[in-house]
Amino acid sequence: METDGRRGGRVTLATVADALGVSRATVSNAYNHPERLSAALRDRVLGTARELGYSGPHPLAATLSRGRVNALGLVYDDPMSFAFSDPAAVLFLQGVSEVCEHEDLALVLISGGPAGAVARVALVDAVICYCDVPIDGKLAAIVDRGLPFVVVDGPRLPNAGHVGIDDRRGAASAARHLLDLGHTRLGVLAMPLVDDGWEGTVDQDRQDRARYRASRERLIGYREAVEAAGHRWSAVPVEERLPYGRDAGRREAAALLARRPRPTALLAMSDELALGALAAAADAGLSVPGDLSIVGFDDVPAAADAHPALTTVRQPHREKGRRAAELLLRPHATADEHRLPVELVVRASTGPPPRR
Amino acid sequence: METDGRRGGRVTLATVADALGVSRATVSNAYNHPERLSAALRDRVLGTARELGYSGPHPLAATLSRGRVNALGLVYDDPMSFAFSDPAAVLFLQGVSEVCEHEDLALVLISGGPAGAVARVALVDAVICYCDVPIDGKLAAIVDRGLPFVVVDGPRLPNAGHVGIDDRRGAASAARHLLDLGHTRLGVLAMPLVDDGWEGTVDQDRQDRARYRASRERLIGYREAVEAAGHRWSAVPVEERLPYGRDAGRREAAALLARRPRPTALLAMSDELALGALAAAADAGLSVPGDLSIVGFDDVPAAADAHPALTTVRQPHREKGRRAAELLLRPHATADEHRLPVELVVRASTGPPPRR
DNA sequence: GGCACCTACTAAACCGGTTCAAAGGACGGG
DNA sequence: CCCGTCCTTTGAACCGGTTTAGTAGGTGCC
CATH class of the missing domain: 3.40.50.2300 (Response regulator)
Structure with missing residues (x-):
C-alpha cells in the first residue's frame, strides 16, 4: 500500500487513510456510506479525521466523480x-x-x-x-x-x-378594459424594445423588431384589442425610453401627456413604467383616474401600494420561478411547457375618460 | 501513447487528443494557453474539437486542478x-x-x-x-x-x-430626532429578537438576549438617546411580532396605538416595519405626522415613495454588498473591517407632537 | 467437515482535466 | 561544423475524491 498521505501539507482523505492504515475507500465510505463500515472503525476514522483537521471530502473532488454539483x-x-x-x-x-x-x-x-x-x-x-x-x-x-x-x-x-404566460391575452385584456370604459385616445409606455440605445416614439417597424418576445406579444395584444374596438392602431403612440425602470416610465408618460389632444389613458408594459407614469401625472397636475387612467402589467407588490392603487395585469412571478426550477428537477414528471394564467386586476387607477 | 479516447461515449479532451494523435496537454493548451501552440496546430485542435462535438474542458475537472471555482x-x-x-x-x-x-x-x-x-x-x-x-x-x-x-x-x-454600520449611532440619531421635536411618549417596533416564536411586549431581559447584534445595538442606541434626554427607557414599550415584515409592523403599531396615553411617535427598527406602522396609523384614522410621527431604519426605496415620505436612517445597502465582495477579492488591499456611514434622512413622516 | 453465504474492507480504475520538467528540432552565431 | 537558444510538444504526475469488483475471514447449515 503506497498511498500518498499528506502531500504538500494539505490534509486529504489519503492523509487520514494513511494515519489509520486503512484504504482511502474506507475513509470515503465513513462519510458517504457509514452503514458499510463497522461502527468501531467508522468512529475511529471520524475521530482521526477530526484530530487531523480533516473537514470531510472536498466537494469539488466528490462532485467530479459523481458528476453532479447540486x-x-x-x-x-x-x-x-x-x-x-x-x-x-x-x-x-x-x-x-x-x-x-x-x-x-x-x-x-x-x-x-x-x-x-x-x-x-x-x-x-x-x-x-x-x-x-x-x-x-x-x-x-x-x-x-x-x-x-x-x-x-x-x-x-x-x-x-x-x-x-399569455402575454398577448394579458395585454389585450388591459387594453380592452380601457376601451370598455370609453377611452379612445390611448398611449403606450414601452420598455426598451431594441438594444440600440434609441429613445422616442416607436413606429410599426420597430415594434415588429422588438427583441423580446414578451414585448412583441404585449404590443400585439394591445393592437388586437384596439383594432377589435374599431380604432386604428397607428393612431396610438408608443413611447420608448432608456433605461428600463420607473424614470423611463415617467419620461415616456410626460411625452405622451404633452400631446394634443392629450391621451386619456395609458397602457404601460410593466408596473414599473406605470408607477413612473403615475409620477408624471402628478408632475402634470393631472388626477388619476379623473383626468387620466393608467394600467400596468405584472402586479408587483408596489402596484397595490401605489396612490391610487394600480390597475394592472397580474402574472404569477413567484410561481413562474417555482415551475422553472421544478421543470429542471423533474424533467419528465410533467409537461415541459407551462403557460401560467394572467388576470386583469382592476384597482383605482382606471376609470371613465374625463367628460371633456 | 495509450490514452483512452472515448470512454463510455463521452467526448473528452482525450477523445480529441487521440483523434489528432497529439497529447492531452496539447489539447488543454489549445484552450488555456493558445499562445503556446503553433497557430496551425491550435486551429487543427479547435477544428477537430468542434467536429467531435467537444465543447471545451469540463469546468469541474479544470477547477479541481486549479483549485479555484470563480x-x-x-x-x-x-x-x-x-x-x-x-x-x-x-x-x-x-x-x-x-x-x-x-x-x-x-x-x-x-x-x-x-x-x-x-x-x-x-x-x-x-x-x-x-x-x-x-x-x-x-x-x-x-x-x-x-x-x-x-x-x-x-x-x-x-x-x-x-x-x-454603526447601528447604535444610527438608532440614537433617530430617537434624538423625535425627542428634539418634543416627543415624550415613544414606542418601538422591533423585528423578531429571539428565535422562539414569541410575540408581545419585550422586556429588558429579552432585549438583552436579542439574537442579532444589529437588533441589540439599535435598541441600545434608542435607549441611550432616550436616557440622555432624561426619560426612563423602561417607560418605552417595545413590540415584537412575527414574521418579519410589513404586516408585523402594522400589528406592532396597532398594539402601541391602542395604549393610553397613546404614543406620539414610533421608532421602527426597519423601514418595512415603519411602512406597516403607516398602514396602522391609517387604520386608526391618525394622520402622520400630525397625530403620530414615525421614523424608520434603512432608507429603502419604498421609504421615499411612501405617503407621507418616511423619515428614516439611511444606510448604504448596496455599498455594503460591494465592500463585502471586494473584501474577499482583495483580502489585504484594504483594512479588513469596514464600518459604513449612517445618516438620518428627515422627510415627511415626523413632526412635533400634537398640541394635546 | 465441507460448502454456500455474509460482512467488512481493499485494490485499482476512474472522473476529466492542468501543469511542469524535459525532450526534440529548428535556427542563428561564431 | 558545433553549440547555445528558442519554440513546440509531450509524458507523467497530480488534483482529491468515488466506485466497482473482488478478497479475506467468519457464520450457518446439513
Missing part, C-alpha cells in the same frame, strides 16, 4: 445586478430560491462577460434562462455544454423546457 | 427566499452582484438544510455571511472548510473580514 444556474440577459432592481425579477428569483432551498440545491447567479465567460464555466447541473434567449454568448455556452435548461418568458426552443 | 458564496440566516422579500437585502444582493459581474464571478446563493448541508458542499472560493453569525450549521460548515469569509452586520470574528 446547483441550479440562473442566467439573465441584462447584467444580473439589474434583476435586483426589477421587482418582478426579484419575485421570480424568490420562487426559484424556494425550490432550491427545498431541494437542498445552491442557486448560482450567472452573469459576467457578454461572451458568456461565466456561463461557460459555472458549476451547475442545469440552467434557468430568465431572459428572451438573446443569441449572445451566455445561452450559447449553456447549449454547447449540453446542460439542461428552461427558457422563461422567451421563445420555445428545442430540447428546452418552457415557462411563460 | 464563484462567491452568500449565506443568509433565514431561508434565502426570505431575502428576496426584504428590500434592504435585495439592495445588498445587488451590490454583491455588481462586483461579481465585474470580476466575472458567479454568485452562489446558499441556503438549504439547517445543518448547512448545502454550505458544506457548495462550490465557492469564499463566502459572504449576510447574517448575524448564528452558530448554526451553515457558518460552521464554512469555517470547517477553511473558506475565507466576511461577516456583514454581525460580530467581528477571528480570521474573517467584517462590514457593517
